[in-house]
Amino acid sequence: MNPAQTIAQQFLQQYYNTLMTNKMGLIQFYTDASHMTYGGQQHDGLKQINEKLESLAFQKIAYKIDDMDVQPGALENSLFIFVTGSLQMDDAEAYKFSQSFQILPNGQGGLYVHNDIFRLVY
Amino acid sequence: MNPAQSIAQQFLQQYYQTLMTNKMALIQFYTDASIMTYGGEQYNGLKAINEKLESLAFQQIVYKVDDMDVQPGAVQNSLFLFVTGTLQMDGSDTFKFSQSFQILPNGQGGLYVHNDIFRLVY
Numbered sequence: 712m713n714p715a716q717t718i719a720q721q722f723l724q725q726y727y728n729t730l731m732t733n734k735m736g737l738i739q740f741y742t743d744a745s746h747m748t749y750g751g752q753q754h755d756g757l758k759q760i761n762e763k764l765e766s767l768a769f770q771k772i773a774y775k776i777d778d779m780d781v782q783p784g785a786l787e788n789s790l791f792i793f794v795t796g797s798l799q800m801d802d803a804e805a806y807k808f809s810q811s812f813q814i815l816p817n818g819q820g821g822l823y824v825h826n827d828i829f830r831l832v833y
Numbered sequence: 834m835n836p837a838q839s840i841a842q843q844f845l846q847q848y849y850q851t852l853m854t855n856k857m858a859l860i861q862f863y864t865d866a867s868i869m870t871y872g873g874e875q876y877n878g879l880k881a882i883n884e885k886l887e888s889l890a891f892q893q894i895v896y897k898v899d900d901m902d903v904q905p906g907a908v909q910n911s912l913f914l915f916v917t918g919t920l921q922m923d924g925s926d927t928f929k930f931s932q933s934f935q936i937l938p939n940g941q942g943g944l945y946v947h948n949d950i951f952r953l954v955y
Contacts, residue, residue: 741908746904747864748867750914753904780950782868782875793870793950807907811933819875821913828902828915829850832929 719792721780722814722822727774734772735763740824740825742817756827770792789815790822795832841903841914844936844944849896856894857886862946864939869949892923911937913943917954929954 712720729736741747743756749765754763776796784791792812799805813826834842851859863869865878869885876885898918908911914934921927935948 746913748902748904751900751902753902767893778873778874778952779871780875781869781951782948785911787946789907790867791933791935791948793931793952794946795931795952795954809915809917809931809952809954811913811950812862813913813935815907825907825934826904826913828913828916828933830900830917830931832900832917832931 713793713814714788715783716779716781719814720778722790723776723779723792726824727776731772731774734767735761736760737764741827744821745824745827747824750831751831771801771822773816774797775805775832784813784815789813837903837905838901840944841901841912841936845898845901845914845916847917848946849898853894853896856889857883861888863949864945867946867949869946869951871951872953887920893923895921906935906937908937911947928930 726740737759737762741757745760745794747754747760749763754760774796776794778795780793782791794810796806797805808829808831810829812824814822815825817823835951842875842904848862857914860879860883862881863882865950867882869876869882871885896918902915916932919927919929930951930953932951934946937947939945
């Protein structure tokens with residue numbers, strides 16, 4: 712695993728772990744410059760993304776990553792990431808999903824999610 | 834459809850049409866800064882991408898786009914795209930795919946593919 716893949720894997724582990732244990736805590740990965748699209752609906756900036764997180768109606772969610780592809784993003788020290796996997800909400804059936812991210816330096820030594828597009832795959 | 838979605842749709846129509854009618858000409862969408870990942874294998878720059886296009890072994894391919902999500906990319910006038918759809922090679926079974934792009938200004942008034950990640954979804 713090369714350095715970019717290592718950073719991406721760490722990021723994804725933190726991201727999905729937060730989503731599984733404390734979904735409102737996911738807001739820490741976003742800034743006002745962020746864009747999130749979930750099932751075709753776009754949410755821009757912290758207020759909208761926070762409202763979207765509040766609206767997610769599961770009690771429990773389990774994520775499993777099957778594959779991850781990582782490329783350098785458009786800016787230095789940014790990464791373009793593509794994930795496929797499955798998720799299961801509240802013991803219902805498992806669904807396949809694809810999710811694409813671009814993570815950028817946040818100016819304080821860390822990374823934030825600039826782009827995030829999620830779709831279930833039927 | 835907003836302006837970003839119009840530009841993205843036009844780009845995707847050109848991209849998939851080229852792939853369906855003249856796959857080697859797909860190289861026009863890439864530069865030496867481009868990174869393409871296809872089924873987990875990464876190709877950086879024009880030479881590697883050209884070799885990958887040469888190696889694609891179908892006579893005929895049909896693409897159908899089911900959904901497209903578009904967000905502003907990391908730099909001005911760039912777009913972050915996510916596509917789901919199906920493809921069929923040489924009259925065999927239809928496969929589902931997901932593909933994520935980041936397209937950037939090429940400095941000559943057009944756009945090029947900086948990031949391209951493609952995966953079949955089983």
